[in-house]
Amino acid sequence: TPPNSSAPITPPLPPTPPILNALSPSPLPPDATDPIFARAINTLDETCRARLLRPAAEYNAEIIRIACETKKQQTTDSAKYARDRARYRKLLVKRPLALATMMSTIDTEVANAAARIRSLSSRRKTIALGIRRRATEAINEYRQRRLVALRVDLEIRLTRKAEDSRALEARKLQQRQEGKPMFDASASFTLQERYQHQPPYVPGPLPTQIGPLCLSPTEAASMRAVQDTPVNNQTPRILYSDGSLLNSGTPEVSQAFGVVDLTQDNTLTVKGRTDGHASSAKAELMGLLTAVLSAPPEQDIV
Structure with missing residues (x-):
């Protein structure tokens, strides 16, 4: 029985979105001058990059699997329609008009099958891309929340440091006003030179x-x-x-x-x-x- 020639032709689809690489977190903020804050930012970036590797790898693996299945389906359809063409050429060898009509119908079916395969592949790739994008957005949101928390900690630490510095300066000023000598390590722990040098040479x-x-x-x-x-x-x-x-x-x-x-x-x-x-x-x-x-x-x- 010849294939159904009344099936509509699927319109062409937009090109498949390209495979994306793992998204990298945004660069360090310009206020990363505090050593503790800078180390925390570096640790956060490394953590985010490590978390981004998994969705990127899963997305690339899914794209490769979709491509392999698409190629396999295309090979199967090509073999099927090649057998149909050979069979109808043999059956309609003495009826050229019917053979031409049947070949045209088979060509239409080939185009429709290819369009269906491309459509299915495109939808599956779009779904995979959406899953990866959601995972990436979740990681970026986590990074933004951590950045806010780290900046709050930085402000608290710098405020305490400034308060401690002001308190120390106030104590120094008070000691100077009261006439108390400041602590001098070099004066308090004098180096006993005579016990640190090589003794004089003694003949022997x-x-x-x-x-x-x-x-x-x-x-x-x-x-x-x-x-x-x-x-x-x-x-x-x-x-x-x-x-x-x-x-x-x-x-x-x-x-x-x-x-x-x-x-x-x-x-x-x-x-x-x-x-x-x-x-x-x-x-x-x-x-x-x-x-x-x-x-x-x-x-x-x-």
């Missing part, structure tokens, strides 16, 4: 340098004794180190450190002192450094 035996350390001959010999011990990495060797600061803040200030190796038949010790800036942390670190330098190079230590 020439030091021995091991790595960054300059040691006396006795200290160097005790360190060499530990370095010359046999290596055994079945278990890491345990070296104990310590450092002490004595008589801090006095002319008799001293910093000493020591290392003990209890893994040998005879206990080996390395001890010494350090000069310069007085610090308990410095003495402890010198002990750790001495322990590392005292161990044999291939020995695992803890």
Whole structure:
């Protein structure tokens, strides 16, 4: 049976709207000078961009799916109408006028089917675009609400900061009027120079340098004794180190450190002192450094 030739031809549709990229939030406002406000704005923008990625990805996936289904339907219709043309050419081979009429009818049906497919595809794309637009508008509304809240917080913070500054200036003025001296950290915490500089050179035996350390001959010999011990990495060797600061803040200030190796038949010790800036942390670190330098190079230590 030939296709129905009385079906109306669907009028042409407007072009399909293009695929939109993810909408980016508006740029930062010009009053983003407060560090806290600027960080909050950056965090808000990153959050909005992350939220915009999902509707954009869903929209693009829907557009691709619609395009694939449209192409599949067009391929199916093309194959169907190609079979119809071949069949009617065979049946009406001896009736050219009827064949021409039938070919015209099939061409009309092809155009109508293509128009229906385009119309359906356009409607589905419009629906997908509307869903994405609503999601984008919701995110932008959320951003605007957060911006208002952040600006309110900024105004409150700046107001409090200004009030604190005025109160501080008022206290300073009151102290000046009452003749009270202002707090001066440099005058209150004077640097004791004589305890911070290297002591004067005292003649003695020439030091021995091991790595960054300059040691006396006795200290160097005790360190060499530990370095010359046999290596055994079945278990890491345990070296104990310590450092002490004595008589801090006095002319008799001293910093000493020591290392003990209890893994040998005879206990080996390395001890010494350090000069310069007085610090308990410095003495402890010198002990750790001495322990590392005292161990044999291939020995695992803890």
